[in-house]
Amino acid sequence: MREMIVNELSQATQELIREFARFLPRLMVMLIVVLVGWVIAYLVKWILRSILRLIKFDKLSEGAGAAQLLNKAALPSSTELVSRFAFWLAWLGFVLLGISALGILGMQEYVTRFFVFLPRLIVAVFFLFFGLLAASFFSRAALLWAVNTDMPSPRLLSSSVRILITIFTASAVFEELGLADSTMLLAFAIVMGAVMLGLAIAFGIGGQHLARRFLEARFAPEKKEGKEREDELSPL
Amino acid sequence: MSEESILTDEFLRQLINVGEADILVGVPTYNNAATIGHVVQTIRAGLLKYFPRERAVIVNADGGSRDQTPDLVRGASINDAQVSADIHALRTLHSISAQYPGEPATGTALRTILASAELLRASACAVVSPDSTTIEPDWIERLLRPVYQGTYDFVTPLYRRHKFDGLLIRNLVYPMTRAFYCKRVKEPYASEFAFSGQLGNHFLGQEIWTQEAGRTGTEISFTISAITGGYRLAQTFLGTKPHLDARSADLIAAMRQTVGALFWSLEPNFQLWSTHADSQNVPTLAPGQEVTLEPLRVNRKRLLGMFHSGVAELEPVLKQILSPPIVSELQRIATLGEDEFSYGDELWARTVYEFAASYHKSVISRDHIVQALAPLYRGRAFTFLVENRDSSGEEIEQNVENFCLTCERLKPSLVELWNGRK
Numbered sequence: 001m002r003e004m005i006v007n008e009l010s011q012a013t014q015e016l017i018r019e020f021a022r023f024l025p026r027l028m029v030m031l032i033v034v035l036v037g038w039v040i041a042y043l044v045k046w047i048l049r050s051i052l053r054l055i056k057f058d059k060l061s062e063g064a065g066a067a068q069l070l071n072k073a074a075l076p077s078s079t080e081l082v083s084r085f086a087f088w089l090a091w092l093g094f095v096l097l098g099i100s101a102l103g104i105l106g107m108q109e110y111v112t113r114f115f116v117f118l119p120r121l122i123v124a125v126f127f128l129f130f131g132l133l134a135a136s137f138f139s140r141a142a143l144l145w146a147v148n149t150d151m152p153s154p155r156l157l158s159s160s161v162r163i164l165i166t167i168f169t170a171s172a173v174f175e176e177l178g179l180a181d182s183t184m185l186l187a188f189a190i191v192m193g194a195v196m197l198g199l200a201i202a203f204g205i206g207g208q209h210l211a212r213r214f215l216e217a218r219f220a221p222e223k224k225e226g227k228e229r230e231d232e233l234s235p236l
Numbered sequence: 237m238s239e240e241s242i243l244t245d246e247f248l249r250q251l252i253n254v255g256e257a258d259i260l261v262g263v264p265t266y267n268n269a270a271t272i273g274h275v276v277q278t279i280r281a282g283l284l285k286y287f288p289r290e291r292a293v294i295v296n297a298d299g300g301s302r303d304q305t306p307d308l309v310r311g312a313s314i315n316d317a318q319v320s321a322d323i324h325a326l327r328t329l330h331s332i333s334a335q336y337p338g339e340p341a342t343g344t345a346l347r348t349i350l351a352s353a354e355l356l357r358a359s360a361c362a363v364v365s366p367d368s369t370t371i372e373p374d375w376i377e378r379l380l381r382p383v384y385q386g387t388y389d390f391v392t393p394l395y396r397r398h399k400f401d402g403l404l405i406r407n408l409v410y411p412m413t414r415a416f417y418c419k420r421v422k423e424p425y426a427s428e429f430a431f432s433g434q435l436g437n438h439f440l441g442q443e444i445w446t447q448e449a450g451r452t453g454t455e456i457s458f459t460i461s462a463i464t465g466g467y468r469l470a471q472t473f474l475g476t477k478p479h480l481d482a483r484s485a486d487l488i489a490a491m492r493q494t495v496g497a498l499f500w501s502l503e504p505n506f507q508l509w510s511t512h513a514d515s516q517n518v519p520t521l522a523p524g525q526e527v528t529l530e531p532l533r534v535n536r537k538r539l540l541g542m543f544h545s546g547v548a549e550l551e552p553v554l555k556q557i558l559s560p561p562i563v564s565e566l567q568r569i570a571t572l573g574e575d576e577f578s579y580g581d582e583l584w585a586r587t588v589y590e591f592a593a594s595y596h597k598s599v600i601s602r603d604h605i606v607q608a609l610a611p612l613y614r615g616r617a618f619t620f621l622v623e624n625r626d627s628s629g630e631e632i633e634q635n636v637e638n639f640c641l642t643c644e645r646l647k648p649s650l651v652e653l654w655n656g657r658k
Contacts, residue, residue, distance in 0.1 A: 059598070137601060140553060144607040147549050148488055150542055155550045233534060233617075235404035235490040236425060 023102075030098035037094020045087035052079040061134070085125075093118070124176040131169025135162045160199075169189055242344070242351050247334035249354050254330045258290040259283065259380060260358035263309065267297035268366035273308045275366055276331070282376025283329055287384070291357060296333035297348040299340025306333040342493075343445070343454035350440045358433050360384035365427035370476045378472045378522055379430035389432040389467035392423050392459065394520065395477035398535065399527045399624060399632045402477070403617045404487075406636050409456070409494045411481075411587060415643035416502065417463045418512040422471060424459040425494050431458070435467050454488075454496025460501045464508055471526035487610050496606045499595040502654075510651045517646060527629030539618040540577060541642030544570050546611020553608050557594040562587055566612070579612075579619040581642040584651055589646060593653035 052058075061078035075081060093115070100111045139162035146154030171188040175181060243251065265272055276294060281423040283292045296309040310333050334504050346363065353361045355581075360383040364371065382388040395402075405425065413424040431439075444450040449457050462469060502509060547554070547570040555564055565583055572578075588609070594642045595605045624632050 140600065140604055143549065143553065144604055147542075147546050148607060148610050150538075150545070154545075200643075233403060234401055235487050236402055236494070 026102050029101045033098035033101060034095055037091055037098070041094065042088035043088045044090045045083045048086050049079060049083035052082060057082070061129070089118070089121075106179050120176055120178065124173045127169060127176055131165065131172065135165035135169065138162075138165060160195075164192075164195065242336065242347055243355070244334060244337060246575045247332075247336070247348070247352070248355075250332040250334060251352055254293050254332065254356060254446060255393060256291065257293045257330070257356040257358045258360070259287055259292040259384065260349070260353045260356060260361040261292070261294050261376065261380075262346070262349030262352070262361065262363045263294065263296045263299060263366055264299075264342055264349065264363070265296055265299045265309070265366045266340040266345075267303045267305060269301070269303035269305050269308055271369050272305050272366050273311075275364060275368055275371055276309050278371045279364055279376060280329060280331070281485045282373035282475040286377035287380070289327065291327055292383070293330040293332065295349055295353075296331075297345040298333060298335045299345060300335050306335070309333040311358070342517045343449070343451040346454045346458070347440070347445060347450070347549070350436045351431060354440060358436075360430065360432060361436055363428065368478055370478045371428075372475055375428065375429045375474045378474060379428060382470055382472070382521060383430045383432050386432075387468070388470040388519075389435045390459070390462040391430040391470050391472055391521070392421055392426045392518075393428050394422055394471050394473045394524065396473075396475060396524065396528060397477050398532065399529055399627070399629065400532055400621060404494060404613065406492055407584070407616055407620055407639070408588060408613065409498065410613075411585075411636070411640040412498060412592075413456070413460070414515050414640050415647050416498070416508055416509045416561040417505075418509075419462070419463045419469060419513045420515050420518050420640075421459055421469060425453075426459070427455070428474065429455070429458070431462070432467075435462055435465070438465055438467075447500070449497045449500045453493040453500075455655045456494055456497045456600060457501060460498075460505070463507050470519045470521050472521040475524075478655060487613070488607055491606050491610055491613070492603070495605070495609060499567050499592050499602075499606070503596060506654070510654070513644075515640070527632055529629065534621060536618055536621050537574065539614045539621070540574060543579075543611055543615030543618060546614065550608055550611060553600070553604070556599050557605055557608060558587065558590045561591055569615070577615075577618065578623075579615045581639045584612075584616045584619075585639070585643045585646050586649065588643075589650040590653060596654060597656075637650060 007141040057079050076084070096111045096114055099107055106143050139158045142161045143154050143158035145151075146157050151157065167188065171184050261283065263272070263276065263279070268275075271613050276296075279294055283294075294309070296306060298309075299307050312332060338344055349361070349363060360380050362376065362379045362383075364375075366620065368375075379391050379393070403492075408427055410422055414420050439458055442457075442461060444454070444457055444461075543607050547566050551563075551567075554566070558566070562583070566587070569577060569579060569583075591605060591609050594600075595602055599605070620635075622633060627635065
């Protein structure tokens with residue numbers, strides 16, 4: 001009996017040692033992949049940071065309004081944030097590669113999923129950045145236009161433009177990420193419909209006089225002739 | 237694009253038929269049927285009267301008019317002109333007209349005229365605005381003679397204006413061009429001017445044509461190029477500046493053409509303007525009365541109202557462009573009523589310098605920076621109108637001169653802002 005137990009234990013230990021001996025090279029491969037991955041990810045971060053500094057990415061994101069958001073959230077500058085993001089993304093990719101080298105059953109699928117998702121994540125980040133940039137640019141353009149043409153409520157117009165573009169950007173980002181596709185589409189349609197209806201009602205009821213003035217100026221300028229005429233000053 | 241390729245085959249064919257020319261008068265047009273006939277007739281009359289022995293050509297660069305402007309240019313003959321009967325051409329006076337490629341733009345039209353002048357080897361050239369309804373035949377003589385004689389390379393006009401006309405020129409474009417480039421050219425954005433073939437070729441070879449300044453505001457870039465290139469400048473009195481139509485009263489377009497092009501020019505010319513200090517006079521060849529005083533009905537309240545709303549609504553934009561002390565000062569004067577309001581020389585000069593530095597640093601879109609200056613300019617225009625309500629022509633000139641001196645005095649602050657020391 002005792003002999004049998006010792007025999008079994010010895011077999012189990014030998015099996016464990018054999019398994020470990022088989023596993024050890026894969027573990028070493030994983031550690032090497034993770035280590036090399038860290039070095040490559042660090043290089044990617046360094047190169048990306050240099051390029052972003054060269055193209056004055058911080059200034060660009062300042063223009064997009066992203067810098068203000070980051071400041072409020074006590075986050076580092078957008079150059080630092082993007083380069084750190086690239087570092088973690090690259091390193092995570094190598095870590096997953098290393099894990100897949102271990103040959104653990106079931107892990108392969110998650111690794112494949114991650115690499116399939118990666119391009120979509122990068123595209124979504126680009127959508128988000130350029131969407132914010134467009135929202136900032138066009139809202140400022142609307143504000144300047146409204147101020148220089150003496151339109152009422154320039155900031156309301158500017159905010160509306162910003163909100164509309166931000167909503168559109170958010171829906172594009174969620175769609176790219178594949179998160180709650182149908183919910184986002186529905187929410188987007190409802191919000192857009194509500195905004196448009198609201199604007200139409202506001203323009204129709206609240207802006208009767210504005211609409212009349214606009215239409216008169218556009219289609220019936222002769223109606224102004226009855227008023228006392230002012231001399232036009234030429235700036236040039 | 238090479239100089240030849242900007243000229244269409246049709247244009248080249250007409251130019252080759254001309255051969256060579258001593259004098260070229262360019263007229264850039266785009267839907268100017270209402271005025272172009274009179275302008276071209278007067279140019280012809282001027283050329284025949286004052287340059288009868290020279291080989292002369294009128295070149296019309298058209299932007300694709302749909303109102304038969306080119307036909308009117310080709311059809312305008314000396315018989316229609318109201319000039320004395322003893323004018324006879326000793327040589328053929330050519331008049332050619334063709335459409336330049338691309339969208340209508342004054343810069344492209346000017347480039348076409350310059351390329352034509354180079355091809356025809358013209359020694360003296362002039363550009364005349366198609367809107368110059370007040371043009372007289374002697375304008376051609378006054379502009380072209382000093383260049384044709386070889387005394388000067390660039391002749392800019394002086395106009396008889398109403399004291400409140402050309403407010404942007406008096407309150408920004410002239411004083412700032414003078415402070416930056418140290419030459420007292422009173423009309424740096426001229427619609428009529430003359431230049432030597434040498435200067436035309438120099439400007440044609442500039443790298444401006446791929447930039448926005450090569451499309452709009454090219455006139456002021458031409459003036460700056462003549463100054464920075466060390467060419468001989470002169471000014472000559474022409475007559476009354478024609479009152480422009482409503483399109484020309486568009487302040488934003490006017491600011492893009494003048495202020496935008498002026499700010500843009502600072503970048504490539506930094507070494508030059510940052511080292512020059514005092515301005516120099518430019519010879520005036522034919523002086524004349526420059527300011528008229530007829531009463532005008534101007535809505536000053538609207539100007540002030542737009543300044544108030546501009547400062548309030550554009551606060552986040554202005555904070556990106558201007559330093560905190562200037563923003564605070566603008567917000568303070570924006571609270572003042574019509575009687576106490578004053579946007580003084582020093583504050584206005586500092587405002588423009590900070591806009592120029594922000595334009596250089598591209599803190600936001602450069603076009604947005606130029607647009608954001610418009611409401612502040614309205615405040616300055618209000619102050620100018622109020623302070624000069626009862627001023628004589630001489631007093632107005634003196635006030636403009638004082639502002640110019642303020643700009644020159646404060647110029648070092650722009651150099652500091654430019655280098656990022658503030």
